Amino acid sequence: MSNAGAPRSGHGPRLRPSVSSLPAYVPGRPASTPDGRPAYKLSSNENPYPPLPSVQAVLADALSGINRYPDMGASGLTAALAARLDVPAECVATGTGSVGVLQQFVQIAAGPGDEVVHAWRSFEAYPIIVQIGGATGVPVPLTRDERHDLDAMAAALTERTRLVLLCTPNNPTGTALRQADVDAFLDRVPADVLVVIDEAYLEFNRDPEAVDGLATWRARPNVALLRTFSKAYGLAGLRVGYAVAHPPVAAALRATAVPFGVSGPAQVAAVASLAAEDELRVRVDALVAERERVVAALRAQGWDVPQTQANFVWLRLGEATTEFAERCEAAGVVVRPFRGDGARVTVGEPEANDLFLAVAGDVARGGVSI
Numbered sequence: 001m002s003n004a005g006a007p008r009s010g011h012g013p014r015l016r017p018s019v020s021s022l023p024a025y026v027p028g029r030p031a032s033t034p035d036g037r038p039a040y041k042l043s044s045n046e047n048p049y050p051p052l053p054s055v056q057a058v059l060a061d062a063l064s065g066i067n068r069y070p071d072m073g074a075s076g077l078t079a080a081l082a083a084r085l086d087v088p089a090e091c092v093a094t095g096t097g098s099v100g101v102l103q104q105f106v107q108i109a110a111g112p113g114d115e116v117v118h119a120w121r122s123f124e125a126y127p128i129i130v131q132i133g134g135a136t137g138v139p140v141p142l143t144r145d146e147r148h149d150l151d152a153m154a155a156a157l158t159e160r161t162r163l164v165l166l167c168t169p170n171n172p173t174g175t176a177l178r179q180a181d182v183d184a185f186l187d188r189v190p191a192d193v194l195v196v197i198d199e200a201y202l203e204f205n206r207d208p209e210a211v212d213g214l215a216t217w218r219a220r221p222n223v224a225l226l227r228t229f230s231k232a233y234g235l236a237g238l239r240v241g242y243a244v245a246h247p248p249v250a251a252a253l254r255a256t257a258v259p260f261g262v263s264g265p266a267q268v269a270a271v272a273s274l275a276a277e278d279e280l281r282v283r284v285d286a287l288v289a290e291r292e293r294v295v296a297a298l299r300a301q302g303w304d305v306p307q308t309q310a311n312f313v314w315l316r317l318g319e320a321t322t323e324f325a326e327r328c329e330a331a332g333v334v335v336r337p338f339r340g341d342g343a344r345v346t347v348g349e350p351e352a353n354d355l356f357l358a359v360a361g362d363v364a365r366g367g368v369s370i
């Protein structure tokens with residue numbers, strides 16, 4: 001027994017099988033060109049604007065306190081969100097980015113043997129998070145015009161369904177869900193199935209018929225909202241998101257949160273961003289105007305782009321996707337290819353968008369088959 005406890009070659013600790021087969025999350029590539037020309041990152045739907053001076057000031061202040069753990073309940077941020085949204089504080093749950101909160105949603109609602117229904121293609125984190133939770137993902141293909149197929153999603157519900165994820169505007173296609181369609185869908189969802197509406201790009205949505213998340217949440221005990229400070233608010237690097245959920249659901253989210261997950265700097269920067277909403281809205285409006293310019297230019301070039309309500313556009317390029325991404329990169333813009341499917345291109349600085357449009361124009365004239 002002299003070598004008891006020694007590793008047997010080829011045998012490490014036994015891990016959960018679902019973990020060893022996890023698909024990798026592909027982050028947007030950073031911007032860089034080998035020859036030092038300007039390069040732009042249009043691959044992660046980030047806000048191209050730097051943090052506001054008022055936000056930078058509270059961040060600088062907060063740094064002097066990081067020898068301490070942050071306020072575990074994020075009480076200042078929770079109170080600010082409750083006031084801003086006009087909801088009880090007990091209905092707000094914060095987390096490490098909305099992806100962190102999403103992971104908690106899966107933990108509280110779905111485990112082995114349970115099903116999570118979501119559209120596909122949609123946010124690439126969904127299948128990963130569902131699998132980490134040990135649940136079974138039920139991806140439902142988008143319609144031909146790149147929208148959630150709510151009829152098919154309703155038909156995909158079984159007695160094992162515990163969670164439904166709706167993404168509006170949808171990443172990566174940009175299409176948004178409408179109130180009437182969501183209402184009709186929710187009427188078909190059993191009352192004990194949790195439906196999470198992921199509104200990461202809410203602030204960019206200009207569709208007058210868009211689903212009103214808060215009103216829908218108020219009207220339906222099984223609906224919750226997922227929101228983030230990463231996109232319109234420009235705090236992607238700080239990792240702070242939140243849910244609006246009915247009290248038992250919000251309490252379960254708080255119970256499953258990583259303790260002290262939202263850092264002190266993230267909490268105060270989020271509060272300062274809520275206070276500076278008017279200034280931030282000017283930036284969001286500029287990005288929306290720029291988005292409309294990009295979409296109009298693409299259509300004039302002959303591209304069939306779905307109407308995006310987010311801060312990105314989607315080109316369904318099929319097998320031409322990888323080559324398209326490479327051509328963009330050679331021109332100085334990094335986009336996000338989904339191999340064999342399409343490319344998602346963030347609306348960024350006008351100079352960056354122009355570089356992308358120049359490549360798209362070349363490709364359109366060259367008659368890439370799509």
Ligand SMILES: *Cc1c(COP(=O)(O)O)cnc(C)c1O
Binds near residue numbers: 198227228231239240
């Ligand atoms: C970017 C994104 C998020 C937000 O991620 P964070 O973790 O908050 O940075 C959530 N949902 C979708 C669909 C997204 O595209």
